[in-house]
Amino acid sequence: MAIKERKEREKQDMRNLIIESATQLFLKQGYDKTSIRSIAEDIEYSPATIYLYFKDKDEIFYVIHENAFALLEKVFRKHDPIQDPFEKLTAICKSYVEFALQNPDYYDLMFIMRAPLSQIACEDTWKEGDSAFEYLLRTISACVDEKKIKPGDKFVLAMTVWSFGHGLVSLYVRGRFGVMKMSEEIISEMMDHAVDLFLSNLKT
Numbered sequence: 001m002a003i004k005e006r007k008e009r010e011k012q013d014m015r016n017l018i019i020e021s022a023t024q025l026f027l028k029q030g031y032d033k034t035s036i037r038s039i040a041e042d043i044e045y046s047p048a049t050i051y052l053y054f055k056d057k058d059e060i061f062y063v064i065h066e067n068a069f070a071l072l073e074k075v076f077r078k079h080d081p082i083q084d085p086f087e088k089l090t091a092i093c094k095s096y097v098e099f100a101l102q103n104p105d106y107y108d109l110m111f112i113m114r115a116p117l118s119q120i121a122c123e124d125t126w127k128e129g130d131s132a133f134e135y136l137l138r139t140i141s142a143c144v145d146e147k148k149i150k151p152g153d154k155f156v157l158a159m160t161v162w163s164f165g166h167g168l169v170s171l172y173v174r175g176r177f178g179v180m181k182m183s184e185e186i187i188s189e190m191m192d193h194a195v196d197l198f199l200s201n202l203k204t
Contacts, residue, residue, distance in 0.1 A: 011053075014049075014053060015053050017043050018039060018043065018050055018053060018054065018060065019060065019063055019064060019067070021039050021042045021043045022034065022039050022057065022060045022061070022064065023064055023105075023109065024042075025038060025039060025042060026061070026064070026109060026113065027105050027108065027109065030113070031057075031061065031113060034057065035057065036050050036051070036056070036057055039057070039060075061109075064109060065109070065110060065129065066129070068103075068106045068109060068110045069110065069129045069131070069132045071099075071103070071106070072096075072099055072110075072132050073131050073132040073135060075095050075096075075098075075099050076092055076095065076096075076132065076135045076136070077135070078095070079091040079092060079095065084148075085139055085142035085143040085146055085148055086143050086148040086149065086199075086203070088139050088142075089139050089140065089143055089148075089149075089161070089199065090195070090196070090199055092135070092136060092139060093161065093165055093195045093198075093199065094192060094195055096165045096169070097165060097168065097169055097191050097192070097195060100169035100172065100173060101169070101172065101188065101191075104172070104173045107169065107173050108173055111166060111170070112170060112173060112174070133158070133162070136158050136161065136162060137154065137155065137158040140154050140157050140158045140161065141154045143202075144157070147204055148203065148204065149202040149203055149204060150202055150203070150204055157202075161198075161199075161202075164198050165195070168191055168194055168195075169191070172187060172191070
């Protein structure tokens with residue numbers, strides 16, 4: 001392996017190590033209590049080393065966000081072959097719930113944890129986050145155009161659908177269904193039925 005290629009691989013390995021450490025620390029002790037120094041101590045490097053790769057912890061959090069949303073869009077993209085837009089919308093909503101059930105920590109970082117999104121404001125575009133939402137918006141638009149759901153502002157409809165899914169899975173991620181003594185199987189079935197019931201009310 002050429003020296004240049006080896007150095008690039010080592011650089012990427014270090015970035016990944018920092019991101020993995022920061023992710024776990026954000027989840028364990030929260031954004032505010034996590035510092036560059038605590039990340040450095042966790043990976044047994046100096047804070048100066050981390051600053052070679054990221055300007056601050058906001059940028060690290062932004063990269064974690066980007067990775068998580070890229071993973072979510074990949075889940076959505078599995079439904080590309082579905083031709084009927086309402087069937088695709090149903091599949092998207094259910095896969096969103098499934099994503100949260102399978103990746104509760106990631107979902108917490110993406111949508112629930114209180115943390116500044118100042119780095120997103122500094123970027124020209126929020127590529128992965130926008131792309132995931134655009135996938136939902138395009139599907140909603142197709143549903144409206146083909147009269148599969150009741151007419152309305154497409155953006156508002158997309159936000160309404162996302163907000164419903166977010167509210168549902170947030171209750172799960174934060175353990176609110178636990179007080180109801182529901183098993184994981186019953187919770188999964190209940191959420192699946194809730195999605196069907198919600199979308200049925202949108203149909204024409």
